[in-house]
Every structure is written in C-alpha cells, then in structure tokens.
Amino acid sequence: MSALARLHRPATVEEAVRLLAGGDGERTRLLAGGATLVAMLNAGLVDPAELVSLAAVDELRGIGTLPDGGLRIGAMTRHRETAADVRLAGTLAVLREAAARIANPVVRNMGTIGGSISFADPAADYPPALVAADAAVEIAGPQGRRRVPAREFFVDWYATALGPNEMVTAILLAPRAPGLGSYDKLYRVAGDYAIVSVALSVAWRDGACARAGLAVGGCGPRPLHLDEADELLRAGRLGAQAARRAGELLAAAADPLDDVRASAAYRRRVIPRMVERALAAARDELSRTA
Amino acid sequence: MRMEGRFEVGAPRERVWRCITDATLMVACIPGCEEIEPVDARSYRARVLVEVGPIKARFNLVVEVTEELPFDRVASVTRGEEGTRASMLSADNLVTLTELGPELTEVRYSSEVSVTGRLAKYGLGMMRKRVDRLGVQFAERFRERIGSGALSA
Amino acid sequence: MxxxxxxxxxxxxxxxxxxxxxxxxxxxxxxxxxxxxxxxxxxxxxxxxxxxxxxxxxxxxxxxxxxxxxxxxxxxxxxGAAGRAQALQEAFVETGAVQCGFCSPGMILTAAAMLERTPRPSADEVRAGLSGNLCRCSGYRKIVDAVLRAAETGAP
The missing domain is CATH 3.10.20.30 (Beta-grasp domain)
Known part of the structure; x- marks a missing residue:
C-alpha cells in the first residue's frame, strides 16, 4: 500500500524546485513520464510521501531552437518526439537514433528525456548518446540554473551530478555540424536495456574529421568515454586501425557487470567489435554522402 | 552472493584486533551504519542504511559473534530485515587478521550474503559492485581511524 | 495513509x-x-x-x-472501441488472432493508434509497432495478419 500523501502539480520550474525543497528530502520525488518511477512504485522499490508532477510545467515541454542554432530539448519531451525530430541530424542524429531504440512505441510515448537521465541507468540509451554528442544538461535548483556537461553529469550507478532539490530542465545541444551520428545496441530482445551499446557523433568537413565523440553504454557505472579514443578516431580519420585501437582502449577501461543480460567478460569482448562495426558503418555512410 | 576482500593496515595485529572488536569505532567505519548497540557479550544490534540510486533501505540487523579467536579471527552471523519486512538479509561473515610485520596487518573479510524481498529484484551484479566499493570505503575509514589513535578503549 | x-x-x-x-x-x-x-x-x-x-x-x-x-x-x-479499434476487433475475430485473449485489448488499442499515424503499414512496421505488446500464447503471426487486414479494409 502506497504511503503517497500529496501529489503536487506545479506550473513552473521554480515552483517545482520550491516544492522539492519544502518536502521531506528522501520522501519527496519528481514525477516525469512515470515509465520508471511508477514501475518502481508498483514493485515496492520506492515509497514516496510526496510526488511533484511535472506534467503541467510548460517550459519543460518540446524541442526548441536556440539563438545560436543549437537545440534545447525540454526535460519532459517524450522519447517519441525526440525520435521523430528531423532537426536532430548530422552530428546530432545520434540522439534521435538512441531515442528510437528505447523500449517500445508505447513506452516511448510516455518516457521523458529528463526522467530517463535523472534515473541514470548506465545501460539506458540516452546516456551514451548525450556523452557522444557532448551535450550539456541544464539544471534548476534553489540557487537558480546551472549547466553541466553530459560527460560530467553521469557520475555513478544511478547517480548524477544533481544536488539536493535540483532537477533537470533541459538538454542543450550545440548547433549540428555536417557529419553523422549513430547509435547501435546489442540486446537480448527488442526494447530491452543494452548489453553493450555504442554511440557515435562525427563532424566531417572537406574529407577530414573535425571532431569525433564515441561512448559505450552498459559497460560500467556511467557511459564509457575516453578523450584519447576520440582523438585517435579524429586523427585517424575514422580508419579501421584507429577504430580497432579505440575499441581496445575502451574495452580495457570498461568496468562491466555480470548480470542476467551477459557476463562482464562477454561485454569486454564485444566492445571492440561493436566499436569497429559502428566505425565501418560510419565510413560507409561518409563515402556515400561525401 | 559471496563478497570478499582484503586490505592492509599499518598497525600491529593486536591493535587492529581491538579496533575491529570495538563497536563504537565500527559505527564510524561501516558505510551507512547509523547505530550499533551491544545486546549482550556476543551480539549487537545495528541499523544500516543501504542506498542504491533512488532506492533507500534501512536494515535493522542483529550481529551475533559465533567464534572469536583473539588477534586471529572473528566469525559472525548477521540477520535482519527492513522496517516492514520488505526485504530480509542474512549473512555469514568471517574476518581474519594476519601479521605481515610488527607494524603491518592484513585484514581479510568474506561474507556469504543472501537478500530476499524487494531489494532482491534489483540487479545482483550491481549490488556486488556496490558492496565492493563499500569494502574500499570501509578500509579507508578504518585506516584513518586507527592512524588517528581514535580507539575508545 | x-x-x-x-x-x-x-x-x-x-x-x-x-x-x-x-x-x-x-x-x-x-x-x-x-x-x-x-x-x-x-x-x-x-x-x-x-x-x-x-x-x-x-x-x-x-x-x-x-x-x-x-x-x-x-x-x-x-x-469503448470504435472506428479503427472496432475494425481491428473484427479483423482479430476473422483472422483467428485471439487465443486466450489476455493481450488482445492492448494489441488492438496499440494497433489502432499506430494505424492512425501509419494507415498502410508493412508487416515489419506492424511488428515494430506491436513490439511492446507480449502475447503469452505466442500467436503473433495471426495478430500481425489481423492488423494488416484491418489496414486493408481501411478506416471506417
């Protein structure tokens, strides 16, 4: 039996933060799409006394274009909307592809990007995609707003850079550059969390690689990312040798689990293959479009 | 699920022994431990908070010492539950001390833990990673305390 | 409480x-x-x-x-099934897509929303669209057939 005694429905971010701060810390939680929180409520894993529903906060909804040409994805944007937004092209396509691979159509119609990344399951689809795209997370709290790079937002298993009474308000993306983004995952059944996933974002100009971002999901407490691997890929123009070396580096740095989906050893073996496959597909696409 | 680990402490074995059998010092060293209270000569009551992401579980545990061989080993069993019996925990624990030098002691710990109920639904693989990390935290705090001479006895 | x-x-x-x-x-x-x-x-x-x-x-x-x-x-x-959902119900009956029936309401409503957006889906699109609905009798083949049949008959 749930002990839920209050269900707030603020209209603004500031009000939501106030309610969060006014509640009894560990017993007050934000409710976004419900896809994870209500499932945990049903399973008796969480037992909040108060919920702050974000459903009526207009500011958090939808994807907008920023003055500099970048994009702002509101925290309450559903996976379905992100998966369908054609502005997420070029280097930003990685996000769109990741959104399209979350769970199934009905859950994508409920789950939100803010809810998903706040829960921070390292086997989820958004975290590596945001790290590969070098996105920033906008956070609101009692002290106002701040921005944290996605590469610093995910800090541990189910733990983020969010402080007490803080909430995610948006994902911020730099203007898209020509190039490509891709997201692939190895899974047991369609819609499951990843055994291993690979997110790639590549800026490509005049036959040269201007920037590469590569992140691996499902293989440690947070998305696996190495500046050194990105630099190898960039300098090696995404070549097969650079891809092999980057895959090896990431596999060596991985800290995967033994769980129902796969053994840690299997995951370590698969990382280089997945990385090489993603880079081969990228080379293929660039040779066709360039 | 079996948990084990080892760490070294720069102190004589006898001193390490007095520390690991000192309940007050243990409260400060065990991550999430909020309270330890002796029940009798061989058992303690403890309250431990386990946090995994959004899940917070507070266990009321009873630790009973089943074997105590001074300066060498302590075996104990832990039994307990969350407030509303939502999860049950039991564990068989063994701590052994080995003298590596006059001022250096090795602490080995192992525990066969079983958790049932709501927390068991959570991935076991992740729990193991958590516990490994708790082991490291424990060792750090223990070394700190023993170094600062914070022995209550 | x-x-x-x-x-x-x-x-x-x-x-x-x-x-x-x-x-x-x-x-x-x-x-x-x-x-x-x-x-x-x-x-x-x-x-x-x-x-x-x-x-x-x-x-x-x-x-x-x-x-x-x-x-x-x-x-x-x-x-409250009406329109597309009702056409789907009929197609499920005609195609024999109902076995124990436990998954049918969810399948039909999910398919109805899918057909609203994609009126003439391919078999693969139907499978992807229904990937979040499990049939414990494993009668997927006829379920996909039924959705395709309802799509062919078109919206009422």
Missing part, C-alpha cells in the same frame, strides 16, 4: 466521478472502481503491454500512469 481523493475521469466518452488514492494507477481505477476489466494487469511494470489504453488518442500503459494524472485527459479502453 491511502486517503482517497475525489477524481473526475473521462472514460469512453462518459465522465466518472469517483475517489482514488494518490498512488492508485489508472489501471487499478479502471478495473476496480469502474469495472472496466478489458485492460489487463499483466506485469504491472510496463513491459507486457496488456494494460495499454488510449489517453488523448495516444497509447499509454495504464499500469504506469497515476489515475490522478489523468484528470482532463480522454481515456479510451477496449470497452
């Missing part, structure tokens, strides 16, 4: 005034308070799809939706 609060819900075109605890899901309210048992409680975790209903025309998991979050939304369950 679980004090009931008044709630007005629009379900299948009718307004229902009832009371529900804040932690009650839409599924609980539909089944226990309104006796609309078409939405099934399968996993209660959002995985199986048996509880799928439409909220403002979009499919949602009733088990993952708090009832009090549904005030002001138009809920449609299989009991």
């Amino acid at each position: 679980s004090t009931p609060y008044p709630l007005a819900l629009q379900v299948n075109g009718a307004e229902h005034r009832l009371e529900a605890a804040l932690g009650d899901t839409l599924l609980t309210v539909l089944r226990d308070a309104l006796a609309l048992t078409g939405a099934k409680r399968g996993c209660n975790q959002g995985v199986c799809g048996a509880c799928t209903v439409l909220a403002d025309g979009e499919p949602v998991r009733a088990c993952l939706t708090l009832a009090h979050e549904c005030a002001g939304r138009e809920i449609v369950t299989i009991e």
